[in-house]
Amino acid sequence: MNLEQLYLENKENSIAGRYLTLENIEPLLHRLNVDNALSIIGKSVQDRDIYKYQIGTGKTRIFLWSQMHGNESTTTKALFDFLNLLKSGTDLAQKLLSNFTFYTIPILNPDGAKLYTRVNANEIDLNRDSQDLTQPESRVLRAAFESFRPDYCFNLHDQRTIFGVNDTGKVATVSFLAPSYNEEREINPSRLKAIELIAGINKVLQDFIPGQVGRFDDSFNINCIGDTFQYLGVPTLLFEAGHFPDDYEREETRKYIFMALLSSFTILSENDIVINGINNYLNIPQNKAVFYDFIYKNVKINYDGIEKITNFASQYKEELIDNKIQFNAYIVEIGDLEGYYGHFEYDAEGAVYKDDLEQFPKLGQKSNFYLENGVEFVNGLIKK
Numbered sequence: 001m002n003l004e005q006l007y008l009e010n011k012e013n014s015i016a017g018r019y020l021t022l023e024n025i026e027p028l029l030h031r032l033n034v035d036n037a038l039s040i041i042g043k044s045v046q047d048r049d050i051y052k053y054q055i056g057t058g059k060t061r062i063f064l065w066s067q068m069h070g071n072e073s074t075t076t077k078a079l080f081d082f083l084n085l086l087k088s089g090t091d092l093a094q095k096l097l098s099n100f101t102f103y104t105i106p107i108l109n110p111d112g113a114k115l116y117t118r119v120n121a122n123e124i125d126l127n128r129d130s131q132d133l134t135q136p137e138s139r140v141l142r143a144a145f146e147s148f149r150p151d152y153c154f155n156l157h158d159q160r161t162i163f164g165v166n167d168t169g170k171v172a173t174v175s176f177l178a179p180s181y182n183e184e185r186e187i188n189p190s191r192l193k194a195i196e197l198i199a200g201i202n203k204v205l206q207d208f209i210p211g212q213v214g215r216f217d218d219s220f221n222i223n224c225i226g227d228t229f230q231y232l233g234v235p236t237l238l239f240e241a242g243h244f245p246d247d248y249e250r251e252e253t254r255k256y257i258f259m260a261l262l263s264s265f266t267i268l269s270e271n272d273i274v275i276n277g278i279n280n281y282l283n284i285p286q287n288k289a290v291f292y293d294f295i296y297k298n299v300k301i302n303y304d305g306i307e308k309i310t311n312f313a314s315q316y317k318e319e320l321i322d323n324k325i326q327f328n329a330y331i332v333e334i335g336d337l338e339g340y341y342g343h344f345e346y347d348a349e350g351a352v353y354k355d356d357l358e359q360f361p362k363l364g365q366k367s368n369f370y371l372e373n374g375v376e377f378v379n380g381l382i383k384k
Contacts, residue, residue, distance in 0.1 A: 070112020
């Protein structure tokens with residue numbers, strides 16, 4: 001199976017970038033709707049529709065939801081790429097549809113998607129509301145889970161650019177977790193199914209992004225939806241779409257999420273379970289917060305008449321301005337930065353720092369500055 005070619009053939013080109021709202025996907029859902037596959041299953045705090053799209057007649061029931069956090073849209077894009085494949089009429093599509101029934105919620109948090117926030121309109125993190133169920137979106141998800149009675153759950157998220165694969169210096173482009181079902185982090189038959197499936201997905205992805213797959217921390221928190229569903233006895237997989245070099249729009253990462261989804265169901269349909277899956281899963285290096293978007297090294301600053309050499313880091317803040325996401329870089333750390341990496345790194349080799357106000361960087365200021373060597377930085381990058 002040529003995963004690259006399948007992705008290109010099924011990519012939904014009408015959606016791209018980081019800002020993805022209900023208005024963007026409703027036309028796609030209606031286009032895909034045949035035989036009443038599409039229905040509204042609830043409303044958000046601000047009365048936006050929450051859709052489900054269900055397709056397939058197979059015995060194994062797969063429950064997938066995306067954009068529980070409104071500003072995490074990469075998996076939603078990949079989900080539509082996968083739905084296009086299911087509607088393609090190919091032999092592969094027919095095989096998947098005969099083996100599985102897919103219940104998808106493309107955007108669980110449409111208010112957060114519109115506002116480009118992690119939380120919902122009541123400023124509640126839905127992924128900490130799985131027990132109290134205080135929010136309408138949380139109740140919709142739980143009701144869907146209970147009515148559908150899935151055999152597997154896929155909890156689809158994005159992760160920040162700060163995460164790398166342990167201390168390897170490689171970015172965590174995709175990360176996974178088989179959530180714990182108890183405080184002791186024990187492995188029961190249900191969790192083992194998720195572990196073995198992730199081990200199989202990782203084996204596939206290593207051919208495409210070697211060393212760029214991470215494993216999320218499995219500390220137990222019953223308030224998280226993945227932990228709750230695992231606790232309730234349903235194998236649950238957390239997908240985290242992360243950074244790929246120079247891919248802040250997450251169009252490259254989107255491809256690997258598509259590959260991971262398709263690989264999941266190929267493995268399940270062919271019962272191609274990885275031998276020694278637990279060890280293979282545990283050998284996936286853990287995520288670690290070791291990256292900044294920008295690191296500037298060996299910069300000379302003048303602070304109260306004292307010259308010293310230092311390093312500092314900047315990080316993009318994703319800001320919604322005029323219905324577009326602007327990546328604005330701000331200085332977030334000053335110091336030796338030992339053990340950290342930058343997606344962009346610059347060695348000033350002792351050149352003196354200046355900006356329009358000071359002769360030293362300050363936390364929280366925009367990353368616009370000059371060096372005495374004639375190099376100017378605007379929004380973190382070298383001005384061309």
